[in-house]
Amino acid sequence: MTLIDAIFMLACGLAFARWPRSTPRALVAVVGTAAATFALEGWRGPLVPAYALAVGLVIAALLKVERLPQALRSLALGGGLLLLAASIGACIVLPLRSFPPSSGPYSAGTMVVPAELIERFTPKSPNPQARPAPLARLWYPTAPLPPQSWLGRQFYPRDRDPAVEGAIPSSAPARFPVVLYFAGWPGTDIQNFVLIRELASRGFMVVSLIYPGKLPSMSDAEFAQQVAEFKTPWDYSTPAAAQHMNQMFEARVRHGSEDAAAMLDLLGTVNEQGALPQFRGRLALDHAGVLGFSMGGGVAAQAGWLEPRFKAVVNLDGWHWLESLQQGVPRPYLYLSETSGMPTEALVAPNLNTRYAAQHGQMEYVNAQRVLERSGGTRVAVPGTTHLNFTDMNLHSPLRRLRDGGAIDRFRALEVVNAYVCGFFERELQGKSEPLLDGASSRFPEVKVKVWPRPAGGPAAAQ
Numbered sequence: 001m002t003l004i005d006a007i008f009m010l011a012c013g014l015a016f017a018r019w020p021r022s023t024p025r026a027l028v029a030v031v032g033t034a035a036a037t038f039a040l041e042g043w044r045g046p047l048v049p050a051y052a053l054a055v056g057l058v059i060a061a062l063l064k065v066e067r068l069p070q071a072l073r074s075l076a077l078g079g080g081l082l083l084l085a086a087s088i089g090a091c092i093v094l095p096l097r098s099f100p101p102s103s104g105p106y107s108a109g110t111m112v113v114p115a116e117l118i119e120r121f122t123p124k125s126p127n128p129q130a131r132p133a134p135l136a137r138l139w140y141p142t143a144p145l146p147p148q149s150w151l152g153r154q155f156y157p158r159d160r161d162p163a164v165e166g167a168i169p170s171s172a173p174a175r176f177p178v179v180l181y182f183a184g185w186p187g188t189d190i191q192n193f194v195l196i197r198e199l200a201s202r203g204f205m206v207v208s209l210i211y212p213g214k215l216p217s218m219s220d221a222e223f224a225q226q227v228a229e230f231k232t233p234w235d236y237s238t239p240a241a242a243q244h245m246n247q248m249f250e251a252r253v254r255h256g257s258e259d260a261a262a263m264l265d266l267l268g269t270v271n272e273q274g275a276l277p278q279f280r281g282r283l284a285l286d287h288a289g290v291l292g293f294s295m296g297g298g299v300a301a302q303a304g305w306l307e308p309r310f311k312a313v314v315n316l317d318g319w320h321w322l323e324s325l326q327q328g329v330p331r332p333y334l335y336l337s338e339t340s341g342m343p344t345e346a347l348v349a350p351n352l353n354t355r356y357a358a359q360h361g362q363m364e365y366v367n368a369q370r371v372l373e374r375s376g377g378t379r380v381a382v383p384g385t386t387h388l389n390f391t392d393m394n395l396h397s398p399l400r401r402l403r404d405g406g407a408i409d410r411f412r413a414l415e416v417v418n419a420y421v422c423g424f425f426e427r428e429l430q431g432k433s434e435p436l437l438d439g440a441s442s443r444f445p446e447v448k449v450k451v452w453p454r455p456a457g458g459p460a461a462a463q
Contacts, residue, residue: 001091004040005047008033009088012053016080027061030054046090049083056080093399098159099194100414104201106141109167113138113207113266117275119215121266123258132226134259135213136266139163139196139206140279141170162193163200168278175284176205177429178267180260180303184294184318184391186231187211187252191293191391192316198418204425205283206291207263209256236356246360249295253321256299260290261307287311287429291421293390294318297335301371304329312428314421316390319364320371328375334424334437335368336390336417338406339383339448376454378437380420383446384408390417416444 001009011033015026034054037047060076102108113136125131139162148158158164169176179199183191188210190196196206212226232248235241266275267283274280289312292300297318304313305324314334346358372379382389386406394410405413423434435441439449 001088002041002096004033004037005091005096008037008047008050009084009091012050012057012084015057016053016084022057022061024061027058030057041096044096046094047087049090050087053080053083053087056083093397095397096160097395098157099162099197099395100411101159102198102201103418104141104198104203105144106170106201106203107143107145107167108139108163108197108200109142109165109169110137110139110163111166111276112136113276115213115215117266117269118213119217121262121269122215123255123262131255132212132230133215134209134211134256134263136263137208137210138276138279139200139208140176141173141200141203141205142167143170162197169282173203175282176203177284177287177289177425178205178207178264179288179425179429180263180290180300181206181208182256182260182290182292182296182299183208183210184292184296185234185249187256187295188227188230191393192291193392194395194414195291195418195421198422199425202422202426203430205279207267209259209263211252235353236360237353239356242356242360249298249319250321252295253298253302256296257302257306260299260303260310264288264307264309284429285309289313289425289429291425292316292318294387298324301329301333304331304333312425314424316417316421317387319360320367325367325371328371329377330375332424332428333372333375333377334380334420335372335377336380336382336420337368338385338387338389339381372452374455376452378424378452379450381448381450382408382413382416383448385413389413416447419444420447 008030011026011029015022015030018026031054034051037044056076118133118136122133123131142164145158145164181190181192181196183189190208190210196208199206212223212230214223234245236245264285267285270276270279271281271283271285288310290300290303290310291314292298293316295318297315298321300313301315301318301320301324302322304310305322305327308331310331312332312334313329315336317337346354347362349355349358368379371377384407386404388394388404389406389408389410390413394405394414398410420436423436426432427434427437436443437449437451439451441447441449
């Protein structure tokens with residue numbers, strides 16, 4: 001619960017203590033603090049019961065409810081207390097999102113890549129409606145921000161936002177290694193803000209690609225249709241549905257990997273021709289990597305197979321598809337996952353959605369090892385995690401049930417992911433050493449690391 005939330009709850013409680021004869025001053029305090037929470041924090045579900053109580057207090061003052069029968073007043077009193085208690089409890093278990101501090105020397109800025117640029121470089125399709133373009137956003141290093149005052153941290157802390165919109169890029173380093181990011185199913189929202197801003201704090205330019213993006217040539221109706229189609233619910237409930245899901249996965253992975261290659265072309269224009277003047281000559285495109293979570297991890301692996309300009313690939317607990325599954329990932333490759341183990345109970349689950357997903361997970365257990373054996377790479381298995389521990393879902397609530405996390409401490413999971421992913425990109429794209437990736441570590445003794453050497457000559461790749 002934030003300080004302004006606590007002040008709002010206190011104002012409601014003090015006004016309610018004198019109900020139904022709440023003083024005008026108390027009602028003004030309730031309305032004022034309610035407005036302040038809305039202005040500073042926006043609309044928040046946990047505060048809805050308290051907002052309802054505030055409205056009730058004002059209505060009660062206007063209608064002079066002291067004339068109501070005692071039974072109704074008692075009922076209203078009990079209901080008000082329940083609303084206040086519900087709001088306090090909800091603010092505790094569903095706190096306002098805030099991001100842990102990054103460890104690098106830079107702060108993070110962000111800006112959207114203009115849709116006109118995206119349209120110029122998006123691969124063309126005979127059926128544009130079936131080939132959505134991405135919405136791309138840049139996340140980059142900026143000069144460190146001065147310390148925030150205690151009062152500022154209480155009422156509007158900077159860590160509520162992942163980056164500062166439109167901030168001026170840092171003058172150092174001279175050139176930013178570039179990492180592309182792809183999200184998990186359905187690909188419409190960024191799920192790794194913590195990791196993205198950690199990379200930016202360490203001198204990387206991260207380009208996030210989510211879907212669909214609205215191109216200048218599209219009508220509002222066409223865009224709305226693409227949004228609806230892209231948000232197709234996850235469905236493995238029948239064999240036919242599972243086959244359809246796999247076909248959609250393959251199409252989105254292939255399109256995403258092609259978009260990754262096209263984005264490098266777009267960034268080349270930014271670097272050489274000044275399409276975004278503040279970044280002209282600042283991008284180290286000869287040191288480019290690609291990263292993704294879940295389905296986005298499959299996109300990253302396929303992009304690593306497709307595009308030789310990527311010098312490092314990270315897959316956060318994603319399935320492998322297409323040529324990267326059959327032939328491997330012929331680039332330095334890091335695969336982070338839950339503790340290795342063949343799924344068992346879910347394979348006979350009565351819920352068909354759970355069962356078919358587990359069957360694919362069973363295949364992936366074998367496939368991931370085969371991919372690493374074919375092309376080499378590093379697997380990092382993190383005990384106590386579930387799939388969503390590799391995302392920012394850790395931040396949604398201190399209650400594990402509400403964030404779908406595993407037994408691992410939620411901040412420990414973020415620390416592990418940040419350390420291994422950033423260490424890998426720093427080694428491959430910045431030339432730094434990182435002993436974490438060599439094997440067992442005293443810093444993370446629970447993490448299991450296995451390294452497969454790259455075969456002589458390397459596996460086949462797209463030319």
